[in-house]
Amino acid sequence: MPKSVLIVDDHEAVRRELRRLFQDYEEFAVCGEAQDGSEALTKAQQLSPDLIVLDLVMPEMGGLEAATALHYMMPDVPVFLLTAHYSRELELTALQCGVRAIFSKYDDLGRLLHRARAELRIEPDEKIQRGPRNHDAGERSPLN
């Protein structure tokens, strides 16, 4: 049973790229997308995802606010922050908001996949057995 992922970003191109990233691996299934934090709360309640990937800067409600609300609503669901504004200070703040991990949009997103597997306890054997559909995570280029 693939783990469901909710993608939250106000840029359609980023959502599309993340969807492509997760859909390349059979252990993940993107269950929905949201364009801002407020919509993320609604979609999270409707879809009960296993993992939520949030952008930082969004209209209506930003990533830190949404993470705070989501952490209260569903504390067992890991929330990742994916941002173009990464800093150590932001990471510390995000962790206080309940974010499990923060990633830069300019980094290799294989790290995000690796952490997602760890958070969702996807067994290495399961990953190897089913494998990536097209290519390994390490070959994935950063988001722009």
Add this chain to the structure above:
Amino acid sequence: MRISVSHNKPKDEIVQAVDRSFTDLFQGPDIPLKIANPQKSWTGSIMNFSLTAKLGFLSTPIKGFVEVTDREVIIDADLGILERMIPQDKARDLLSTKVRGLLGTGAKTG
């Protein structure tokens, strides 16, 4: 969200308790909110109120009114984003419990 809690105390006493402690209604161990900018105004036995509830980076306005009658305290509140974070039944229970605490034991929720 609208709740009503019955009481058997003098109306003036309830009005004073509500006036003194209305911000307490939205605070508690279940959800560690911080309250800012509390505002209230009475028209007869109806208190209109507004405040800002903060939970970490999250900030949401809460507004509504409390009406005190001879037999009931009625609260009608828009809880903002909290209404989406907390299931309605749970929010109703939390608020009712707070009101009962404000009124003393023996009050009943309607």
